[in-house]
Amino acid sequence: MVTPSRAPSPSRTTPGPVRGRPLRARSVWSGVLIGVGIAAFVDETVFHQLLHWHHFYDRSTPGVGLVSDGLFHAFGWFAVVIGLFMVADLRHRAGLVGRALAGGVLTGTGAFQLYDGTVQHKLMGLHQIRYHVDLTPYDLTWNILAVVFLGVGVVLLRSARSSKSLSAPGR
């Protein structure tokens, strides 16, 4: 429980430089962006297009589903790219909190996956994971995995918050 006082480490010559302050909130957000992007990529590219489980375009899908999918798709790529640049910037500032980043990635992935699996698949009925098979194992796998990701992510985020609570203005 000796909290390592990391703040003034990089150059102790002068009081000033801002390098090295843990930028926790920003680490979390870059992780969330990357996580949402990964989930969107897995769903869109792997399931829709590589495995052809549900198709490029399900004719039965209402227009809303098409538009929301397209928006998520476009946002997914953008989120991954910007999230990675944010990580690069955090490293440049020596302020990356690894645990917060990992927690953000898992939370983002899990949250999007759970939203997709419950709201888009079930509530709105836009598309299903597969067709002409018993859906239960697929739905359970998809949603339980989502909850696991989300749970581990939240635990990581909480531990990231408690471990370095010395520099309070993280947010």
Place this chain on the structure above:
Amino acid sequence: MVHQHGAGQPGALALIVAGVALCAEVAYGWAAARLRRRGDRWPPLRDLWCAAGSAVVVAGALFPFPGGPFTAHMAQHLATGMVAPLLLVLGRPLTLALRSLPPGGRRRLLAVLRSRPLSGLTNPLVAAALDAGGLWLLYRTPLFALAHERPWLGCLVHAHVLVAGVLFSAVVCSLDPLPRHGMAVRSAGLVGAGAAHSVLSRTLYAAAPPGTGFAAGDLSAAAELMYYGGDLVEIALAVVVGLQWYAASGRRLARENRRGATDRRPPASAPYRQ
């Protein structure tokens, strides 16, 4: 019976488009060489980007792409409307023009750049709507069938795709001294146009443009090409936006450090983006 006119052998208008692109490239090279003789720094990479962009425009205008007629058209659309604009914009032609023109010409160009209509067009959301909206108009109204029958209309559509693409890329990348817009609006324009593009390509997978009868395989190949090609260019544009953000943040950090530190280092030399 693939007797394709308009897309196949180059007509007079296609030759004009290719000629204009070549002339622009020559002018660019000449201006860059002059700048260097004067002693200014102009990274060779920019020449390379611009040359590649012009080459893609020429190829799109003159040479038929392989594949079925609609797939070939879509490849041409991707090359002229998305790839070439991004390459051209990376060459920063306006920056070069402003630096190499004589004072009178520079003043006139600046007046145009700051004029009211252009400041409206260079709003990222307007540019995105013009770019993506034009595509929806092309593929979801009888316009595509009409343009196929009348070569001049086809060429006009082609030119619009190129110009709208250049406008959109220039606004999103914001490398040239156009009216400035924040990172958030430019990102919104990029994501919005990307979404419109991917939705349109999916609907094309299911239904051809009205008034046309392409083979099913041709149609789906074209739709997939549009979808994945659009993704690649969108990622490239996002990388440009991200790099800028990263560079700006690095400059901010350097400023903060300079202010905090007391050592007498000379200020860092001008960042690459002046």
